[in-house]
Structures are given as C-alpha cells and as structure tokens.
Amino acid sequence: MPPENELLFSVLRLLPKVYDMLRDPQRLNPLTIRTEEGSGGLGSDDVGKTSIYCDGLIECSVTSVSECLELISMAESHRVIRETHR
Numbered sequence: 001m002p003p004e005n006e007l008l009f010s011v012l013r014l015l016p017k018v019y020d021m022l023r024d025p026q027r028l029n030p031l032t033i034r035t036e037e038g039s040g041g042l043g044s045d046d047v048g049k050t051s052i053y054c055d056g057l058i059e060c061s062v063t064s065v066s067e068c069l070e071l072i073s074m075a076e077s078h079r080v081i082r083e084t085h086r
Contacts, residue, residue, distance in 0.1 A: 008059040009068055011075035022071060023058045025078035031056045 011021040017030035031054050038049040062068050 007062050009062045009071050010054075010057050010059050011071065012054055012057055013079065018054060020057050021075035021078050022060065027080075029056070 013019045013021050018033055019027045020031060033054050036051050060071055
C-alpha cells in the first residue's frame with residue numbers, strides 16, 4: 001500500500017546560476033527558476049499568492065531520516081567553494 005503522505009527531497013545550489021546538486025555535480029546544466037501567480041483553481045486557496053518553481057530540479061522520494069542524511073551528504077560532496085571576485 002502506498003504511503004499516505006510522500007516526502008520529496010531536493011537540493012539546489014545558487015551560484016550566478018542554479019544547479020541541481022544531486023543530479024548535476026559538474027554543474028553543466030543550469031536550471032531555470034520561475035514564478036507563477038496562484039489562479040485559485042477548484043479547491044485552491046492560492047489566489048494572489050506567488051509560487052516559485054525550479055524547472056528540472058530532481059525530487060527524491062524519501063521514507064526515513066537516514067535517507068535524507070544520505071542525500072545531504074551526496075549534495076555536500078558535490079559542493080565546490082571558490083573565492084568571490086569583486
């Protein structure tokens with residue numbers, strides 16, 4: 001039987017561009033962030049609210065804290081720290 005609720009986990013990195021830290025560790029495919037105004041569709045309470053989406057960002061279904069920690073560890077291993085140029 002499927003779970004009553006599903007928890008999805010994503011990690012993105014905001015640099016001058018946005019990257020999926022789980023699927024694109026070499027940062028070759030920048031993602032696009034977009035906003036969408038709520039339309040207040042059937043049963044919706046989002047009228048006038050702005051939602052933010054990151055097209056192409058992977059969502060991993062997780063069922064435990066340990067799975068979340070594994071994904072965080074993977075994303076951290078893909079992280080690169082560089083000097084900021086002014």
